[in-house]
Amino acid sequence: MTPRKAVEHELSRERILEVAREQFVQHGYRDVSMRGIAKELGYSPGSLYYHFREKADLFSAMTAEDFSQLDGLLEEAVSTSPNPGRDRLELIFLSFIRFGLENKRSFELMFLIQEPGLDCYTTQSKMGSYEKFFIAVNESLQVINNTDLAKNVELIWVLFLSLHGFVSFYIHSDQSFDDIAKLADLHIQLLLRGLM
Amino acid sequence: MTPRKAVEHELSRERILEVAREQFVQHGYRDVSMRGIAKELGYSPGSLYYHFREKADLFSAMTAEDFSQLDGLLEEAVSTSPNPGRDRLELIFLSFIRFGLENKRSFELMFLIQEPGLDCYTTQSKMGSYEKFFIAVNESLQVINNTDLAKNVELIWVLFLSLHGFVSFYIHSDQSFDDIAKLADLHIQLLLRGLM
DNA sequence: AGTTTTATTAAACACTGTTCAAATTGGGGG
DNA sequence: CCCCCAATTTGAACAGTGTTTAATAAAACT
Structure with missing residues (x-):
């Protein structure tokens, strides 16, 4: 529907890491899904893979x-x-x-x-x-x-x-x-x- | 097709544990799937759940x-x-x-x-x-x-x-x-x- | 022989990480 | 001012996971 959001709301590495940290610390590595992080951010799963190669990459960052x-x-x-x-x-x-x-x-x-x-x-x-x-x-x-x-x-x-x-x-x-x-x-x- | 096998080939806890051990020791907990164990045994995934409540149960046994x-x-x-x-x-x-x-x-x-x-x-x-x-x-x-x-x-x-x-x-x-x-x-x- | 119990199956459910073509936005050059 | 291109996001798809369940056939018991 909206394949690109207004630039002021663009996803940033920092914003992703913020939400990811919250979820990883709360639930551990395994029980956090890329879909869940994306959902919390209000984005689709695929968008995360534009900013990080994979889950392990996001995690280690x-x-x-x-x-x-x-x-x-x-x-x-x-x-x-x-x-x-x-x-x-x-x-x-x-x-x-x-x-x-x-x-x-x-x-x-x-x-x-x-x-x-x-x-x-x-x-x-x-x-x-x-x-x-x-x-x-x-x-x-x-x-x-x-x-x-x-x-x-x-x-x-x-x-x-x-x-x-x-x-x-x-x-x-x-x-x-x-x-x-x-x-x-x-x-x-x-x-x-x-x-x- | 064959919803029950001849009694001499019936699945036993011991036989399952044997194959499970082999796979768990070789690949670790996560990378062993119930489907994989069943396949190796020549049975369907569901059959394992007749003998063990869940993966964790089979594993701990x-x-x-x-x-x-x-x-x-x-x-x-x-x-x-x-x-x-x-x-x-x-x-x-x-x-x-x-x-x-x-x-x-x-x-x-x-x-x-x-x-x-x-x-x-x-x-x-x-x-x-x-x-x-x-x-x-x-x-x-x-x-x-x-x-x-x-x-x-x-x-x-x-x-x-x-x-x-x-x-x-x-x-x-x-x-x-x-x-x-x-x-x-x-x-x-x-x-x-x-x-x- | 008829009935009940036991063992097995295949399909289905709700997840997972990851890939990718398609689509839209924003910015820069002409 | 307009057009094109690059950047960014999407949603569907793929292949996999553990587990549940109705159906079913073999075996055991009466």
């Missing part, structure tokens, strides 16, 4: 924002704590866990979702985010416990996986960060003790 | 077998190591990781898949499996480091999550257990040191 938020928190943890000792390490770990539990759906979308044809979009963001984590932790680790970097590479990776395991579980519970703050601390202390 | 295999390995780890010290703990952790990496698809199906309407089937199996883990670890922990059980409850849970994080990542890589055995050991040593 959205999560990129979350990754940079996490990056910011890690930088903050580093700059907040004056010297790179044990306290900073504790803060980094805690920041990671807190981010996950205060943004459960985001964390799930960033790290836990894996669909065919999504990897090629999300891998870069993930690697970038881990790099931030690595650099921050490595600096502290070399001060606390002056091992060579080669050994740290593996150690930091294992630490990351451990934190990841913790967060990944509580993502799917309905407990808040505050509810499990003590447990998070126990986890962190376990790792720190193992580090010394 | 299949994973139940994997859970009991894991249970067996944990029991073996306990009975193999003579006394419940640090060595047994190490063996328990290693057994868990090894199981995950030598049965990647199974582990994924058991722990990592979550679909709407699947939880009600899989929760019991998961809890049962964790209970085995808990009892085994608790016994060792009380010997090594005689803390009260109340404290152990949280500690063991956190250990489980940590191991889980490690395995969950490598499930999706194409590295074998042997490839990352050294890294697994590093992870385990980190946890054990934190425990002392």
Whole structure:
């Protein structure tokens, strides 16, 4: 009927991402359909494919924002704590866990979702985010416990996986960060003790 | 045309599970369709719904077998190591990781898949499996480091999550257990040191 | 033999992501 | 000022999904 709308109402990438974010955060990746997003926008399904190659593309454009938020928190943890000792390490770990539990759906979308044809979009963001984590932790680790970097590479990776395991579980519970703050601390202390 | 087959060729739960397992292990939960399973069996899609309420039901009936295999390995780890010290703990952790990496698809199906309407089937199996883990670890922990059980409850849970994080990542890589055995050991040593 | 139960089928329903020819609008060049 | 072209949107279509259901035939029981 109206194959093109007035230019002032034209669809923009930003507007799509806005609505998409809302729906992805509320319902997760699988239960959001391109048709649903288009409907909410008042457009037809096909129009989305003019602005994004596919669902995975639209999705990853959205999560990129979350990754940079996490990056910011890690930088903050580093700059907040004056010297790179044990306290900073504790803060980094805690920041990671807190981010996950205060943004459960985001964390799930960033790290836990894996669909065919999504990897090629999300891998870069993930690697970038881990790099931030690595650099921050490595600096502290070399001060606390002056091992060579080669050994740290593996150690930091294992630490990351451990934190990841913790967060990944509580993502799917309905407990808040505050509810499990003590447990998070126990986890962190376990790792720190193992580090010394 | 032939609304019922000769009794000697009747479809059985076991036969369905056999084919389903094959397909689920090969392609994962999402990429296996009821139509595909039925086709492989030479039956129509609807017939599966006579034997199982839904896809999730069929699926969980299949994973139940994997859970009991894991249970067996944990029991073996306990009975193999003579006394419940640090060595047994190490063996328990290693057994868990090894199981995950030598049965990647199974582990994924058991722990990592979550679909709407699947939880009600899989929760019991998961809890049962964790209970085995808990009892085994608790016994060792009380010997090594005689803390009260109340404290152990949280500690063991956190250990489980940590191991889980490690395995969950490598499930999706194409590295074998042997490839990352050294890294697994590093992870385990980190946890054990934190425990002392 | 007649009746009931059990197992199976095909078709249908309501979804999904994606593609594409067609159609209309807005802007730039002549 | 007008025309054409490029940009943008549409709706139908395709191939797929899990699940439901009436019909149906074989088997089991009486």
